[in-house]
Amino acid sequence: MSSTTDLVANATLDHHHTHDGATAHGEHPDFRLFGIMVFLFAEGMIFMGLFTAYLTFKAVTPEWMPEGIPKLELLLPGINTAILIASSFVIHQADIAIKKNDIAGLQKWFKATAAMGALFLVGQLYEYFHLGFGLKTNLFASTFYVLTGFHGLHVTFGLILIAAVLWRSRKPGHYSSDRHFGVEAAELYWHFVDIVWIVLFLLLYIL
Amino acid sequence: MKHFVESSALAVKIPSNILTLLVGITLTLISLWFGYNHSLLPIAASREAELVDGLFNAMMAVSIGLFLVVQGALVVALFKFRRRPGDLTDGPHIHGNIPLEILWTVIPTVIVFIISVYSFDVYGQLGGFDPNATGDSSQVQVAMLPGEDASAPLMDSSRAKPSHHHEALGIGASPEDEGKPADLTVDVMGMQYAWLFNYPNAGVTSAELHVPVNQEVQLNIKAQDVIHAFWLPEFRLKQDAIPGQPSELRIKPRRVGEYPVICAELCGPYHGGMVTKLFVDNQQDYDNWLQSQIASQDSNQTTALVLDQQTDGDFLAPFVSDLGVTPDIVQQVLPRDRA
Amino acid sequence: MTSAQLHATTHAVTSDGVPIYRKWWHYFTFNSDHKVIGIQYLVTAFVFYLVGGSMAAAIRTELATPAPDFVTPEVYNSLLTLHGTVMIFLWIIPAGAGLANFLIPLMIGARDMAFPKLNALAFWLIPPAGLMLISSFFLESPKAGWTSYPPLSLVSGQVGEGIWIMSLLILGTSSIFGALNFFVTLLKLRVPSMGLNDMPLFCWAMLATSALVLIGTPVLAGALILLGFDLIVGTAFFNPTGGGNAVVYQHMFWFYSHPAVYIMILPLFGAISDVLPVHARKPIFGYRAIAYSSLAISFLGLIVWAHHMFTSGTPAWLRMFFMIATMIIAVPTGIKVFGWVATIWGGKLPFNGPMLFAIGFISMFVIGGISGVMLASVPFDLHVHDTYFVVAHLHYVLFGGSVFGLYAALYHWFPKITGRMMNEPLSIVHFVLTFIGMNLTFLPMHQLGLLGMNRRVAMYDPRFADVNLICTIGSYILALSTIPFLINALWSWIAGKPAGNNPWRGLTFEWQTTSPPEIENFEELPVLTVGAYDYGLGHAYTETVGDRQQNHRHHEPAPLAHADSVSPTEPEVEVAVVAGNGHEAPGNQKCPLPANPDAAVQTEPEPEIVVAAGDRPEDRSHQE
Ligand code: HEA
Ligand code: HEA
Ligand code: CUA
Numbered sequence A: 001m002s003s004t005t006d007l008v009a010n011a012t013l014d015h016h017h018t019h020d021g022a023t024a025h026g027e028h029p030d031f032r033l034f035g036i037m038v039f040l041f042a043e044g045m046i047f048m049g050l051f052t053a054y055l056t057f058k059a060v061t062p063e064w065m066p067e068g069i070p071k072l073e074l075l076l077p078g079i080n081t082a083i084l085i086a087s088s089f090v091i092h093q094a095d096i097a098i099k100k101n102d103i104a105g106l107q108k109w110f111k112a113t114a115a116m117g118a119l120f121l122v123g124q125l126y127e128y129f130h131l132g133f134g135l136k137t138n139l140f141a142s143t144f145y146v147l148t149g150f151h152g153l154h155v156t157f158g159l160i161l162i163a164a165v166l167w168r169s170r171k172p173g174h175y176s177s178d179r180h181f182g183v184e185a186a187e188l189y190w191h192f193v194d195i196v197w198i199v200l201f202l203l204l205y206i207l
Numbered sequence B: 001m002k003h004f005v006e007s008s009a010l011a012v013k014i015p016s017n018i019l020t021l022l023v024g025i026t027l028t029l030i031s032l033w034f035g036y037n038h039s040l041l042p043i044a045a046s047r048e049a050e051l052v053d054g055l056f057n058a059m060m061a062v063s064i065g066l067f068l069v070v071q072g073a074l075v076v077a078l079f080k081f082r083r084r085p086g087d088l089t090d091g092p093h094i095h096g097n098i099p100l101e102i103l104w105t106v107i108p109t110v111i112v113f114i115i116s117v118y119s120f121d122v123y124g125q126l127g128g129f130d131p132n133a134t135g136d137s138s139q140v141q142v143a144m145l146p147g148e149d150a151s152a153p154l155m156d157s158s159r160a161k162p163s164h165h166h167e168a169l170g171i172g173a174s175p176e177d178e179g180k181p182a183d184l185t186v187d188v189m190g191m192q193y194a195w196l197f198n199y200p201n202a203g204v205t206s207a208e209l210h211v212p213v214n215q216e217v218q219l220n221i222k223a224q225d226v227i228h229a230f231w232l233p234e235f236r237l238k239q240d241a242i243p244g245q246p247s248e249l250r251i252k253p254r255r256v257g258e259y260p261v262i263c264a265e266l267c268g269p270y271h272g273g274m275v276t277k278l279f280v281d282n283q284q285d286y287d288n289w290l291q292s293q294i295a296s297q298d299s300n301q302t303t304a305l306v307l308d309q310q311t312d313g314d315f316l317a318p319f320v321s322d323l324g325v326t327p328d329i330v331q332q333v334l335p336r337d338r339a
Numbered sequence C: 001m002t003s004a005q006l007h008a009t010t011h012a013v014t015s016d017g018v019p020i021y022r023k024w025w026h027y028f029t030f031n032s033d034h035k036v037i038g039i040q041y042l043v044t045a046f047v048f049y050l051v052g053g054s055m056a057a058a059i060r061t062e063l064a065t066p067a068p069d070f071v072t073p074e075v076y077n078s079l080l081t082l083h084g085t086v087m088i089f090l091w092i093i094p095a096g097a098g099l100a101n102f103l104i105p106l107m108i109g110a111r112d113m114a115f116p117k118l119n120a121l122a123f124w125l126i127p128p129a130g131l132m133l134i135s136s137f138f139l140e141s142p143k144a145g146w147t148s149y150p151p152l153s154l155v156s157g158q159v160g161e162g163i164w165i166m167s168l169l170i171l172g173t174s175s176i177f178g179a180l181n182f183f184v185t186l187l188k189l190r191v192p193s194m195g196l197n198d199m200p201l202f203c204w205a206m207l208a209t210s211a212l213v214l215i216g217t218p219v220l221a222g223a224l225i226l227l228g229f230d231l232i233v234g235t236a237f238f239n240p241t242g243g244g245n246a247v248v249y250q251h252m253f254w255f256y257s258h259p260a261v262y263i264m265i266l267p268l269f270g271a272i273s274d275v276l277p278v279h280a281r282k283p284i285f286g287y288r289a290i291a292y293s294s295l296a297i298s299f300l301g302l303i304v305w306a307h308h309m310f311t312s313g314t315p316a317w318l319r320m321f322f323m324i325a326t327m328i329i330a331v332p333t334g335i336k337v338f339g340w341v342a343t344i345w346g347g348k349l350p351f352n353g354p355m356l357f358a359i360g361f362i363s364m365f366v367i368g369g370i371s372g373v374m375l376a377s378v379p380f381d382l383h384v385h386d387t388y389f390v391v392a393h394l395h396y397v398l399f400g401g402s403v404f405g406l407y408a409a410l411y412h413w414f415p416k417i418t419g420r421m422m423n424e425p426l427s428i429v430h431f432v433l434t435f436i437g438m439n440l441t442f443l444p445m446h447q448l449g450l451l452g453m454n455r456r457v458a459m460y461d462p463r464f465a466d467v468n469l470i471c472t473i474g475s476y477i478l479a480l481s482t483i484p485f486l487i488n489a490l491w492s493w494i495a496g497k498p499a500g501n502n503p504w505r506g507l508t509f510e511w512q513t514t515s516p517p518e519i520e521n522f523e524e525l526p527v528l529t530v531g532a533y534d535y536g537l538g539h540a541y542t543e544t545v546g547d548r549q550q551n552h553r554h555h556e557p558a559p560l561a562h563a564d565s566v567s568p569t570e571p572e573v574e575v576a577v578v579a580g581n582g583h584e585a586p587g588n589q590k591c592p593l594p595a596n597p598d599a600a601v602q603t604e605p606e607p608e609i610v611v612a613a614g615d616r617p618e619d620r621s622h623q624e
């Protein structure tokens, strides 16, 4: 612990510690965002678990795909994927806008993102109703629905976050170039949802 | 000052004097003696059991040694370094000793390395690496859900399509016998709450397992409803019976006798009653038994139908007497009939 | 509101001078103070321990005789399922989180957790989930063991299993929220003067634990979601009848549940590393080795899960990989164990609750650890898997380890938590009964397993009857042993001897504030000037902010720390000698330390000297 003593010396000589009201009550964009990241990591682990389960089922089941599963249609999911990926860039515009104190820009881009997200969900539901198999048809079908459904739940939650930010942004001064944790959190979450989808799409449709 | 020199010397002093040497030798002797003179294991009735016991005894000796070292140090410390009443001074400021720390990192590393290699070797000799022990996880649908008919066809291995998976699930032939077929093959089926043994060559099905002594026996293990585990304590072998995933155990009994066959995986309330017997017979007795079975078995009657007419209680009845439970109790605690 | 204001509004003192900062009913509310939450966790967990223990008593009573005569086999299976689940998810894991809640902010000099509301939420998820789980006993209880393997779990009652899945999902969420908080707090809220390598070892252990929770628990959630679908909707992920695979569940379950055993032991490893030096009056032996071995254990803990599945048809090469990886865990754990032994070696060991339980912890845990290494050996595990040998192993590590560790921690921090001392003779009675009961109950189980008794059975072969009777008697002694503890804790909480700020003369931050700690922990945030384990150098925080304020008459007499070896003229020599040991010396000290800080206090030295001495944070902050 030699560093202890060094630190002691440093602390003694040049550390001026601020009175800590701030640490306990104030705004801490830095570690709240860090907290969100840690949370998203944990969320990601649920998906990791489900993805691995899917891959294992695929590996140990002698006949994959199971009989009765038509080749998955790629057009609609492809468009859907494009929409979702694009929305990640759109939501980033909102981030750029708020950093310039442009509230109208923030609202515009968030609305656009929300619209794209909603479109994605609609597309997803449309696909559900036009697939030739149901939740219980077989192992592939079950994993397919549970994975996409669980992801859809996350998209829905992301939409709620976006709506909350839009609601709050109506109050003048709620978000500004240096106070926009909510915006960043929603954006981060949206990127997460997007990345999960890309993996999911590759696993379920392409591989 | 003086205090410091003393105690730091104490800390670096890795066993060097005669006393520690003597203590070390004594410890080793005690450990070895205990490791090889305990009565913790049942009779070893097979080649496999002897191998596992050798491993266990060695691990036991090492464990006793480690146990004595750590506990001894704790007990000595507790007495030797007791705080005198009213003593408010601190102990010496020693906060590490690199050579000592390296030592106690290296020693356990070496120990676990040796145990790993030994285990690896025993596992190989048991037949764990036999590439022919195929447990192709073919998709056979067998598990029984509540309300389903117990007479649903039992798993028919001939129907199972072979797959590209050829991993050893279970324990196969020992390296010497690798590639050779076993002298006797028995299909083992686990179901709530009984084991069924099918001798495919003789067309015999029995609730008890009979095998001839000193012959290689291959057990193909399957489960019908939930997971069970086929355990022969006197053979030191166990393999889960998993619905849909056949597995195997290959054994070589060496002692004539009567041994328990136990289900070791929780499979429902009467898991504890899922016990039967393994008879290791000499060839003569075995042949006699087989003949009597063939004679008594109506060849048209499939096991499934027998099952159908029995209650759980009937199933357990032959075995409960060994458990010290009367069939009455079993009937009483069994709420529903199987049929 | 500043801390001063809070102080003014809530400050109160009992008739014998112990400060009170909260009304009793605060402990029944959604309070975001980490100390309140910590106590809520600990008390709730202990209540669940009594529930789980009563189930254990019923289990042992049933097993006193070979016949299933005390409860039916079905009830027996419910009992053992709930016993395992309650003990793990409602006792050990929450109790560890409770300790962490109470201690982490205090130890790192923070005023609260990073996310206090989330913290309160994490706690409040537990009681409903726990009540739900236990109430299942009266509806239809889960019967498939705490591991809940399908297909059995799918066919032994939908309601019970459904409740089990739901409550585990809630408890898992709680656990993740808690870990998230610990993780961020430890990384972001340390006082600026405290580097990672200055943290008390409990904090290191919690860092490692939180990482495991964040990685492992979500995977359990995934498994439970799939199992829930199979159970309720009728999909067939894990059901071979529909083409599913039962073993995949086992992989997902153990991917969490093996790390979970380290989630249950690492916090106590940390606690022991903090308890031993204070009482032995010696620095922890090998700080970095012990700190980093927690990380090594976490990492290794993530890649050994299939050692629970050696008989599940796991392919040969996988079995060998998992065997070797598992055994390697003995190395970092051994580093800790030997470090602890070396810490007490040459110390000044008192015969009190914390010390006895800490030593008991090491002693019992080593037995469980060694049997663990034996279990890791595949050929041997083929024999003893799912037998009482495993039951013996798991209770030596969980009861002898985690529970002993928790007791050591509770005895050690009770004065800080409540402001009052516990009764020593009663704590010794408690220890003796627990130690005897523990070994009587669980030692014979090793032999039972080796001889052929499988676990999870309500009826067994009569030849095991005698040994089982011994176990049952032992378990009654264990039940009895909780009584002196309960009396001691309750009575001391109300009327124990006031503890003062620092009854054990500890050096970590939590001992520098009042007991119980004031609402925002520190009037002035502390500055790290003395290492957490720098015993034997003459430091002793007996005089602290709170002490001078109000507790003066209660604190222990000032120690003449290490008077015989350190004299004011000699500190450099001493440093040189220690450096000669070849280990990281506390050397390069820019300023000599005073031999007897208390003398300095009494004579009111010049301010410059105090700064140079650097072990009186409160003085320095006054100067700024
Ligand atoms: C706190 C909980 C805890 C802890 C810390 C451990 C620690 C370990 N456990 Fe244990 N274990 C459980 C809780 C725990 N376990 C539970 C609950 C089960 C049963 C689950 C169920 O099926 O219900 C189980 C089951 C279990 C199994 C499966 C058995 C089976 O079902 O067949 C195995 C197999 O490898 C195992 C191994 C180990 C090992 C190697 C360690 C190691 O981490 C131990 C390391 C420690 C030491 C080795 C001692 C100190 C070291 C030294 C003194 C150095 C020198 C030592 C040597 C060189 C050996 N455990
Ligand atoms: C931290 C974890 C923990 C703890 C502390 C304990 C504590 C105890 N355990 Fe437990 N146990 C497990 C975790 C734990 N167990 C797990 C994970 C399993 C596996 C479950 C499974 O297979 O699914 C298990 C399984 C298990 C079994 C095996 C069951 C079986 O396989 O069939 C047994 C059998 O003896 C047992 C006994 C005990 C006993 C006697 C105690 C004692 O230490 C308890 C002492 C405490 C008390 C007794 C409570 C205090 C007293 C009172 C409240 C007064 C009332 C008391 C009376 C009326 C007598 N446990
Ligand atoms: Cu079959 Cu247990």
Ligand SMILES: [Cu+2]
Pocket: C257, C258, C261, C305, C307, C308
């Ligand atoms: Cu494990």
